Amino acid sequence: MSEAAPARSNRFLKITDVVAETSLSRATIYRLIAKGDFPSPIRVSPQRVAWSERSVQGWKDQQANNLLN
Template identity: 40%
Template sequence: MSNSERIIRLKTVLARTGLSRSTLYRKIADGTFPRQLSISVHGAGWRESAVNRWIDDPAAYREGQGA
């Protein structure tokens, strides 16, 4: 698994993006931030590559668009 395909958890996503938890989940609902993946019954995470794409250009990010 390459570095950009790592799964990162909420705390890391919040630290890297500077978003608050409520803003992050609002952006997910709006489709302007990558959706989390279920990694266990009670756990979720994000693909690091998707978060990096958002960090590169947050204003242009739309869920479902290619890399």
């Protein structure tokens, strides 16, 4: 019996959540965004940005895949 991949939530993550999920510093995350190497945040209010959990998980999956190849 094959197991289905777990469904990914599409909740919004604050920068502190993204730091915790990726183990990257805040500065590194913004540097990677500037280089086009990390998902851009979504403006959720005039003074708040957040990341889609799916986009962050997709980036993490891609990084793991790159390490295997």
